Amino acid sequence: MMPAMKRMVFAAFAVLSGLHxxxxxxxxxxxxxxxxxxxxxxxxxxxxxxxxxxxxxIAHTATAKPSEPGGAWEVLxxxxxxxxxxxxxxGTISYYCRFHPNMKGxxxxxxx
Numbered sequence: 001m002m003p004a005m006k007r008m009v010f011a012a013f014a015v016l017s018g019l020h021x022x023x024x025x026x027x028x029x030x031x032x033x034x035x036x037x038x039x040x041x042x043x044x045x046x047x048x049x050x051x052x053x054x055x056x057x058i059a060h061t062a063t064a065k066p067s068e069p070g071g072a073w074e075v076l077x078x079x080x081x082x083x084x085x086x087x088x089x090x091g092t093i094s095y096y097c098r099f100h101p102n103m104k105g106x107x108x109x110x111x112x
Contacts, residue, residue: 027051027084030105032060032077035097037105045112046090053082061098062105068093069109 054077066072069091077083097103
């Protein structure tokens, strides 16, 4: 059987049997320095992870309001630590630091 035909047969088998072919998930890192998120806007795919690294000597949050895709959520990021979040819906999420409301960021979540 030719290689292209083998791939087609496998793909048909996967669809018919309900087999899910996993794709690699990635981590998008956001650095917190001097009361700002860097980068302030990131684009990821659904299922990817956001990781904030707090390089400031004070605590921060990444907080989304109830009106954002996926609803309200909050991640506390202690000084010198990292924290992670995995969005559950696609769309654009605007977030901010609850302790420092001028700190703002956004996550654009695309379907795979």
